Amino acid sequence: MLEIESLYREMGISFPVLQFGNKIEEALKERFEAIDCTAEYNQLKVIHAMQENRVNAECFNYVSGYGYDDYGRDTLEKVYASVFHTESALVRPQITCGTHALSLALAANLRPGEELLSAAGKPYDTLEEVIGIRPSNGSLAEYGVTYRQVDLLSDGSFDFDGIKSAIHEKTKIVTIQRSKGYQTRPSFSVGQIGEVIQFVKEIKPDVICMVDNCYGEFVETIEPSDVGADMVVGSLIKNPGGGLAPIGGYIAGREDLIENCGYRLTSPGLGREVGATLGVTQSFYQGLFLAPTVVASALKGAVLAANIYEKLGYKVVPNASESRHDIIQAVELGTPEGVISFCRGIQAAAPVDSYVSPEPWAMPGYDSDVIMAAGAFVQGSSIELSADGPIKPPYAVYFQGGLTWPHAKLGILMSLQYLVKEGLVTL
Numbered sequence: 001m002l003e004i005e006s007l008y009r010e011m012g013i014s015f016p017v018l019q020f021g022n023k024i025e026e027a028l029k030e031r032f033e034a035i036d037c038t039a040e041y042n043q044l045k046v047i048h049a050m051q052e053n054r055v056n057a058e059c060f061n062y063v064s065g066y067g068y069d070d071y072g073r074d075t076l077e078k079v080y081a082s083v084f085h086t087e088s089a090l091v092r093p094q095i096t097c098g099t100h101a102l103s104l105a106l107a108a109n110l111r112p113g114e115e116l117l118s119a120a121g122k123p124y125d126t127l128e129e130v131i132g133i134r135p136s137n138g139s140l141a142e143y144g145v146t147y148r149q150v151d152l153l154s155d156g157s158f159d160f161d162g163i164k165s166a167i168h169e170k171t172k173i174v175t176i177q178r179s180k181g182y183q184t185r186p187s188f189s190v191g192q193i194g195e196v197i198q199f200v201k202e203i204k205p206d207v208i209c210m211v212d213n214c215y216g217e218f219v220e221t222i223e224p225s226d227v228g229a230d231m232v233v234g235s236l237i238k239n240p241g242g243g244l245a246p247i248g249g250y251i252a253g254r255e256d257l258i259e260n261c262g263y264r265l266t267s268p269g270l271g272r273e274v275g276a277t278l279g280v281t282q283s284f285y286q287g288l289f290l291a292p293t294v295v296a297s298a299l300k301g302a303v304l305a306a307n308i309y310e311k312l313g314y315k316v317v318p319n320a321s322e323s324r325h326d327i328i329q330a331v332e333l334g335t336p337e338g339v340i341s342f343c344r345g346i347q348a349a350a351p352v353d354s355y356v357s358p359e360p361w362a363m364p365g366y367d368s369d370v371i372m373a374a375g376a377f378v379q380g381s382s383i384e385l386s387a388d389g390p391i392k393p394p395y396a397v398y399f400q401g402g403l404t405w406p407h408a409k410l411g412i413l414m415s416l417q418y419l420v421k422e423g424l425v426t427l
């Protein structure tokens, strides 16, 4: 027996599961090469941005207190603006997560009486409370901001006619979510997002187009800001933090919009001038530097998972051969037991907390119990190998991340091992 086989076995992966996985992996060489090409391009893009902005050791200094003239922070924001080809960017540890970054971008740029339009149907669950779709203290609705949404067509594409008739004089921001989130619709390519933006701008040129870019960064060689988005928004404990950022979010876009975000994040009058970084900037830079190859590892994991589970007869979104626009892989396991076993397998493959067994629970911001598997160095980080699933039909699990390809592979094999062990799958 090969040494690697015996180590897999020692870690709980049986020979049939390994063999099944390896056979599928062998057929994916070309896909993996294409993923590596994208990573190569994006790696150059990030290094180029760091060079252009003359990143140096002073950028990593610890700054406390008010944080005036935090050179590392200000330079990092220029680097992000260069990577996203925008006028400006706000990249801060005070932005606590993706939901906060999105909420900030909206609240900073909407005023009472104005309207937000979602062109991509129902937004990510946590945004329902931000917007006030589900009544919530402090929602945009409480401040007199109205909301409309245009649902996607039954094939998952944009409803252009619907969008056209939903835009009127009060429409101030059109938001587009790139990734599927907790839905089983397809994620959008940057090209498709560009078409919608162009369409919206033809109807109402002064409308602000915002893209929820969570999970999409570095999956393609261009970003939504390259196709006309006025603001792109995301979390640093997803793709662009490269697994090293311990907290944070970013908003990249038009200077006037980003300036408003600064005033909303801190205070009117203070804006971006304050906000000490307390020594985290070095991990923000280094994480951004690693992000293109980390995203490539995660993508390879997603493609392997799609191919394994499709072969076993499950519905997977995206399917085994589709092109990828984010790092999320949905697998419809069809039963609560399937979702739970899958997640327990992912957990068992983790470097941290591998011995704990995840349970479904009522998480704030979600409308059903959710099970989450994450043995992460950064709590809740979903660029690290993780899986989660709401315990509601169609009992789909959403799998994402993997800082390294071998870990992503181990996680998927372990998920399969757990399904086999529970008698839910026979190979």
Ligand SMILES: *Cc1c(COP(=O)(O)O)cnc(C)c1O
Pocket: 097, 098, 099, 100, 102, 124, 126, 177, 178, 179, 180, 181, 212, 214, 215, 235
């Ligand atoms: C993760 C995610 C969010 C919210 O981010 P959190 O960091 O979990 O608050 C919003 N939109 C999409 C599409 C996401 O994937």
